[in-house]
Amino acid sequence: MNIRKYVYGIDLGGTTTKMGLFTTDGNLVEKWSIHTDSKQKGSNILDNIAASIIGNMKSHSLTAFDIQGAGIGVPGPVLDERYVIPCVNLNQWGGFDVAHELSRRIGTVVKVENDANLAALGEIWQGSAKGSQSLVFITLGTGVGGGIVMDNKIVSGKHGAGGEIGHMCVNHQSDRQCSCGNKGCLEQYASASGLVRSTLEALTQSDCPSSLRGISPLNAKVIFDHAKMNDDLSTQMVDQFSDSLGKAMAMVCCVCDPEVIIIGGGVSAAGHYLLDKVKTSFLRHAFPGCLNVKFRLAKLRNDAGIYGGAKLVLL
Amino acid sequence: MNIRKYVYGIDLGGTTTKMGLFTTDGNLVEKWSIHTDSKQKGSNILDNIAASIIGNMKSHSLTAFDIQGAGIGVPGPVLDERYVIPCVNLNQWGGFDVAHELSRRIGTVVKVENDANLAALGEIWQGSAKGSQSLVFITLGTGVGGGIVMDNKIVSGKHGAGGEIGHMCVNHQSDRQCSCGNKGCLEQYASASGLVRSTLEALTQSDCPSSLRGISPLNAKVIFDHAKMNDDLSTQMVDQFSDSLGKAMAMVCCVCDPEVIIIGGGVSAAGHYLLDKVKTSFLRHAFPGCLNVKFRLAKLRNDAGIYGGAKLVLL
Numbered sequence: 001m002n003i004r005k006y007v008y009g010i011d012l013g014g015t016t017t018k019m020g021l022f023t024t025d026g027n028l029v030e031k032w033s034i035h036t037d038s039k040q041k042g043s044n045i046l047d048n049i050a051a052s053i054i055g056n057m058k059s060h061s062l063t064a065f066d067i068q069g070a071g072i073g074v075p076g077p078v079l080d081e082r083y084v085i086p087c088v089n090l091n092q093w094g095g096f097d098v099a100h101e102l103s104r105r106i107g108t109v110v111k112v113e114n115d116a117n118l119a120a121l122g123e124i125w126q127g128s129a130k131g132s133q134s135l136v137f138i139t140l141g142t143g144v145g146g147g148i149v150m151d152n153k154i155v156s157g158k159h160g161a162g163g164e165i166g167h168m169c170v171n172h173q174s175d176r177q178c179s180c181g182n183k184g185c186l187e188q189y190a191s192a193s194g195l196v197r198s199t200l201e202a203l204t205q206s207d208c209p210s211s212l213r214g215i216s217p218l219n220a221k222v223i224f225d226h227a228k229m230n231d232d233l234s235t236q237m238v239d240q241f242s243d244s245l246g247k248a249m250a251m252v253c254c255v256c257d258p259e260v261i262i263i264g265g266g267v268s269a270a271g272h273y274l275l276d277k278v279k280t281s282f283l284r285h286a287f288p289g290c291l292n293v294k295f296r297l298a299k300l301r302n303d304a305g306i307y308g309g310a311k312l313v314l315l
Numbered sequence: 316m317n318i319r320k321y322v323y324g325i326d327l328g329g330t331t332t333k334m335g336l337f338t339t340d341g342n343l344v345e346k347w348s349i350h351t352d353s354k355q356k357g358s359n360i361l362d363n364i365a366a367s368i369i370g371n372m373k374s375h376s377l378t379a380f381d382i383q384g385a386g387i388g389v390p391g392p393v394l395d396e397r398y399v400i401p402c403v404n405l406n407q408w409g410g411f412d413v414a415h416e417l418s419r420r421i422g423t424v425v426k427v428e429n430d431a432n433l434a435a436l437g438e439i440w441q442g443s444a445k446g447s448q449s450l451v452f453i454t455l456g457t458g459v460g461g462g463i464v465m466d467n468k469i470v471s472g473k474h475g476a477g478g479e480i481g482h483m484c485v486n487h488q489s490d491r492q493c494s495c496g497n498k499g500c501l502e503q504y505a506s507a508s509g510l511v512r513s514t515l516e517a518l519t520q521s522d523c524p525s526s527l528r529g530i531s532p533l534n535a536k537v538i539f540d541h542a543k544m545n546d547d548l549s550t551q552m553v554d555q556f557s558d559s560l561g562k563a564m565a566m567v568c569c570v571c572d573p574e575v576i577i578i579g580g581g582v583s584a585a586g587h588y589l590l591d592k593v594k595t596s597f598l599r600h601a602f603p604g605c606l607n608v609k610f611r612l613a614k615l616r617n618d619a620g621i622y623g624g625a626k627l628v629l630l
């Protein structure tokens with residue numbers, strides 16, 4: 001009997017598709033990426049991924065019998081690990097059984113999940129929550145993504161909306177419109193774009209001195225850097241940002257009470273300076289039973305998705 | 316080989332302990348209850364339960380070989396389906412491995428869980444979420460309890476705080492102190508006592524006419540009844556109550572995206588009048604992906620806990 005020793009992880013993004021060949025015991029053998037062709041509603045996406053995977057198999061002299069399968073993360077909700085709801089970031093690509101279509105092309109088992117959910121799974125498999133059974137993963141970039149793993153299983157939800165933490169309302173009085181159609185979502189406060197927006201509003205609405213004045217364009221890194229240099233307004237903005245996250249995490253813990261909370265994404269480059277502020281806010285708001293939840297920074301960075309894709313096949 | 320056809324469900328409450336003998340295919344054979352003796356830190360609780368179970372086995376000519384086990388719900392957090400953190404409502408009874416101690420006395424497998432979590436499990440097994448894979452159960456009584464089941468498994472959490480929805484903060488500006496130590500918890504607004512408190516405040520702070528004036532003592536049923544008779548202030552209060560629940564459910568769905576939300580507990584006697592208002596608020600606040608979640612009233616009422624206890628053993 002053939003022992004299937006390898007597994008592929010794929011992370012389909014709006015501009016780039018990352019791929020990795022892993023051993024089933026969790027070692028990354030090779031990683032690479034290809035351009036995501038989202039033209040024509042992404043009609044070439046699966047052909048391109050399949051060609052790249054088949055090419056990689058050949059280069060390692062692997063056949064379909066050596067491969068346990070491929071797990072692919074996509075930027076949108078997924079039902080039953082197969083059906084992808086059309087993705088806004090991929091010109092509405094989706095609306096069909098992606099697992100079936102990719103499996104047909106590469107000749108192995110394929111499972112599909114939301115990309116943030118797979119990043120969560122990757123972090124619990126080989127990242128900073130390794131050895132834990134449950135985590136909440138939150139990714140702070142242009143938006144706020146989330147993934148939840150309980151008892152080593154992804155909480156993807158009945159409608160693929162499990163872990164959509166960025167769309168929890170943290171301010172019911174807010175008039176900040178979110179892309180989801182609601183107002184006051186966490187994403188409007190705890191994302192890079194939310195931070196810039198809050199900061200521009202604060203700079204306009206007061207004439208208090210700030211080392212940020214005159215810097216254009218502002219971005220999240222600059223604001224964090226000036227906060228670290230003790231600029232008052234920047235510090236206030238970063239505190240507000242962290243506080244909205246801390247409050248949201250306190251609410252999330254009343255729902256699923258994870259072992260670990262991991263913060264990743266571009267903004268998490270602010271490191272322990274950010275993590276400590278979020279934790280401080282969390283401790284002020286959390287249900288007493290959850291005060292011992294561990295806070296960690298993500299470890300796998302851009303590779304979390306491909307790790308999670310590989311692990312999905314092995315579950 | 317002996318086929319174990321029966322299972323016991325036990326619901327340990329502050330004043331009464333409910334018990335039920337079930338067939339393993341989900342039929343309630345007999346139910347009864349005994350007084351909960353919480354004196355001396357509840358030192359007689361397990362002896363009394365064991366005596367009652369053993370008496371019931373005798374009356375049905377059952378031996379330990381006929382019984383698959385017993386599942387018991389307790390009013391507090393539980394770790395690993397066995398260790399009970401001391402219960403406030405039972406004079407600090409707990410702090411030990413209840414599964415082991417009860418198992419030793421009755422000679423069968425015993426599993427332990429939080430009572431609201433078991434009520435959730437009961438409703439998904441034989442109640443109004445029968446046939447579903449995931450639900451959020453919320454029980455509206457003196458306080459607000461919650462239980463979550465995902466993929467037919469209870470989300471009890473790393474610290475036993477899974478489903479503690481009553482302690483999600485729904486008003487960060489609030490100065491309403493909760494028993495948990497925090498302020499603005501859902502329980503302070505969406506419980507019977509929260510509703511009475513809000514109503515008394517509203518009656519005191521204005522002199523607007525209301526059919527509630529002069530009624531003493533007020534309770535949740537009276538306020539709902541007057542709202543149903545179109546008293547303005549009562550309607551406002553019930554709307555506020557339902558809105559805090561609808562908003563909280565919208566946040567919960569961004570975390571775990573269940574198939575069904577079930578509302579139970581004493582206040583749920585207000586029926587579809589309440590359910591419709593909660594759903595209306597939910598639809599106004601929910602993440603679009605979750606708009607199709609089903610809202611239902613609990614069906615098993617006071618028996619949900621014993622059903623859940625029995626099912627816990629069968630998982």
